[in-house]
Amino acid sequence: MNDLYVLYRGPLASCNYDCPYCPFAKRVDPPELLRADRADLERFAGWVEATTDRRLSVLFTPWGEALTRSWYRDTIVRLSHLPHVARVAVQTNLAARTGWLAEANPQVAALWATYHPGQVTRDRFLVRCRELLSLGVRFSVGVVGLPEHHDEAVALRAALPPEVYLWINAAEGHLYSADEERRWTALDPRFGDSVRPHASLGVPCHAGENAISVLGDGTVRRCHFIKTPIGNLYDGSWRTALRPRACTNSLCDCHIGYVHLKPLGLRDVYADGLLERIPAVWPLT
Ligand code: SF4
Numbered sequence: 001m002n003d004l005y006v007l008y009r010g011p012l013a014s015c016n017y018d019c020p021y022c023p024f025a026k027r028v029d030p031p032e033l034l035r036a037d038r039a040d041l042e043r044f045a046g047w048v049e050a051t052t053d054r055r056l057s058v059l060f061t062p063w064g065e066a067l068t069r070s071w072y073r074d075t076i077v078r079l080s081h082l083p084h085v086a087r088v089a090v091q092t093n094l095a096a097r098t099g100w101l102a103e104a105n106p107q108v109a110a111l112w113a114t115y116h117p118g119q120v121t122r123d124r125f126l127v128r129c130r131e132l133l134s135l136g137v138r139f140s141v142g143v144v145g146l147p148e149h150h151d152e153a154v155a156l157r158a159a160l161p162p163e164v165y166l167w168i169n170a171a172e173g174h175l176y177s178a179d180e181e182r183r184w185t186a187l188d189p190r191f192g193d194s195v196r197p198h199a200s201l202g203v204p205c206h207a208g209e210n211a212i213s214v215l216g217d218g219t220v221r222r223c224h225f226i227k228t229p230i231g232n233l234y235d236g237s238w239r240t241a242l243r244p245r246a247c248t249n250s251l252c253d254c255h256i257g258y259v260h261l262k263p264l265g266l267r268d269v270y271a272d273g274l275l276e277r278i279p280a281v282w283p284l285t
């Protein structure tokens, strides 16, 4: 069956945290936007259910925090039980309780969790990680590689069991010295993928061929970073839009994009853990 990776982002853009590096910090969505987000997600879940001729892997990449909303939790549980869904994952700050995941299929549901020092204590974040471990849910944990986060990242790595992969994202606009790069790479051996943007113009990319980005209204784009629509999910036009393509942006600097850049070969590195960012071979021996 043909694989299709789907990154979904609805209108939701609110968050309970106040990270200084984020435009969505402490944003509150009005009730009508939340209603629209919920309705859009319901429609998307219906599409996933009905699209049984593809092996689907879905990653929710909300602007803000999704797991404080019941409709994302319920949808993850629901989609995780569909036989043609290989993965359903979500990017989250892990602030919300995790007990609901007991209802999900642990072979399919997964979390991409980010630790935001300053918004939550390390101990509290680790409590959530332990909950996930006891539930048997797949998850990665990561930190934005700002200099002021380094001590916390080291402590987090030390506190997590070795089988939990900890990733470090290069901070936007931050230039890393060789020494800084070495220090972050000591925590995340794959930091080199993130530390510099990838020159992508004209380079073949799976995005638009077997990976797509979907907005709440069903607009389909190749990825979150090339805004031109290539079709819509709900009129079936996405099917004819899929074909091998080269990137039209000069740079690709976000993990959820460059994992699809063909020459990087990162699908082989992550394999089934591509969307929740867990390398296939981890821990390294
Ligand atoms: S947790 Fe994520 S979405 Fe919320 S403020 Fe921090 S970076 Fe932004």
Ligand code: SF4
Pocket: 200, 205, 206, 207, 222, 223, 224, 225, 226, 246, 247, 248, 249, 251, 252, 253, 256, 257, 258, 260, 261
């Ligand atoms: S390289 Fe990045 S920006 Fe270019 S098509 Fe792929 S995901 Fe999109």
